[in-house]
Amino acid sequence: MSSHPSTRPAPGDRRPVTLPDLALAKAEGRPVVMVTAYDFPSARAAEEAGVDVVLVGDSGAMTVLGLPSTVGVEVEEMLVLARAVRRGLAAPLLVCDLPFGSYEASDAQAVTTAVRFVKEAGADAVKLEGGSITPLSRVRAILAAGIPVMGHVGLTPQTATALGGYRAQGRDAVTARRIMDEALALQQAGCFSVVLEAVPSQLTELLAPRLDDTLVIGIGAGPATDGQVLVFHDLLGIREGRGARFVQRYADLQDAMTAGVRAYAEDVRARRYPGPEHGYSMSADQLSALRDDLPRVT
Numbered sequence: 661m662s663s664h665p666s667t668r669p670a671p672g673d674r675r676p677v678t679l680p681d682l683a684l685a686k687a688e689g690r691p692v693v694m695v696t697a698y699d700f701p702s703a704r705a706a707e708e709a710g711v712d713v714v715l716v717g718d719s720g721a722m723t724v725l726g727l728p729s730t731v732g733v734e735v736e737e738m739l740v741l742a743r744a745v746r747r748g749l750a751a752p753l754l755v756c757d758l759p760f761g762s763y764e765a766s767d768a769q770a771v772t773t774a775v776r777f778v779k780e781a782g783a784d785a786v787k788l789e790g791g792s793i794t795p796l797s798r799v800r801a802i803l804a805a806g807i808p809v810m811g812h813v814g815l816t817p818q819t820a821t822a823l824g825g826y827r828a829q830g831r832d833a834v835t836a837r838r839i840m841d842e843a844l845a846l847q848q849a850g851c852f853s854v855v856l857e858a859v860p861s862q863l864t865e866l867l868a869p870r871l872d873d874t875l876v877i878g879i880g881a882g883p884a885t886d887g888q889v890l891v892f893h894d895l896l897g898i899r900e901g902r903g904a905r906f907v908q909r910y911a912d913l914q915d916a917m918t919a920g921v922r923a924y925a926e927d928v929r930a931r932r933y934p935g936p937e938h939g940y941s942m943s944a945d946q947l948s949a950l951r952d953d954l955p956r957v958t
């Protein structure tokens with residue numbers, strides 16, 4: 661037995677995390693750890709750190725593609741990120757966000773998009789922003805195609821304009837009740853998990869005990885969840901815009917990256933780099949043959 665019980669198989673065991681593993685973690689009260697990743701090195705970090713679930717979030721639109729919001733990212737772009745992440749993962753469950761515009765039009769469109777993430781990127785499950793706008797038939801249609809679905813309620817960034825911006829949701833009784841009903845409906849529709857984003861901790865305390873058939877993952881939803889998710893770049897201090905209130909920073913990699921590139925630039929300008937140890941050489945014979953063969957410099 662590990663002294664740090666986790667959902668993940670024992671270190672060194674490459675057995676993939678399964679949905680029953682996550683359900684067991686919930687039943688036994690072991691918090692599930694989820695983090696986003698967008699490329700091979702971030703996936704390797706998540707893998708080696710032993711996280712349970714990796715999300716290729718559409719937040720990658722902002723963190724790695726530099727877009728002003730998550731709205732503009734294309735399925736093709738998400739697939740490029742997801743394939744890179746897949747190559748870096750062995751054990752964690754891989755979930756991919758369906759980007760805005762790729763599942764709203766019809767159940768058929770939602771299934772087509774979800775199938776692409778499974779077939780073309782090796783996703784284990786897909787996530788969509790559910791709630792009042794997205795019909796539950798989307799979830800049921802994807803499930804009927806055999807693909808597990810994670811829901812997402814509260815602050816749903818793809819429709820943030822309609823929610824009044826990137827701000828906490830469910831702070832009044834009416835909105836809170838609506839969010840609770842949305843989460844319960846997603847559970848009812850068969851989501852194996854639901855993300856609760858930027859909602860009052862009290863809402864989560866009231867809601868989570870009613871979500872006994874679905875794994876509740878929080879981000880800015882307080883501690884009363886089955887697990888937590890954070891954006892890779894936020895927790896490592898790779899900066900992109902202003903951080904949300906719920907971000908806890910565990911490193912300052914943007915500063916470390918800038919300092920590294922600055923030191924390199926200074927070394928090049930001062931002719932400290934490259935040094936002799938970075939160069940290649942040719943034998944004295946070959947060098948003199950070359951010299952003899954060269955026309956004189958005038």
Ligand SMILES: Nc1nc(=O)c2c([nH]1)NC[C@@H]1CN(c3ccc(C(=O)N[C@@H](CCC(=O)O)C(=O)O)cc3)CN21
Binds near residue numbers: 719723825903
């Ligand atoms: N890097 C990154 N991390 C994220 O968590 C994230 C993204 N990007 N992009 C899409 C959304 C935006 N996110 C956010 C952004 C801000 C708050 C936030 O705490 N807002 C303040 C008020 C801001 C205001 O009113 O202007 C709040 O107290 O609600 C929450 C979630 C979460 N998502």
Ligand SMILES: CC(C)C(=O)C(=O)O
Binds near residue numbers: 719812
């Ligand atoms: C923050 C998580 C839940 C997300 O949807 C994303 O990263 O896109």
Ligand SMILES: [Mg+2]
Binds near residue numbers: 717730
């Ligand atoms: Mg997302």
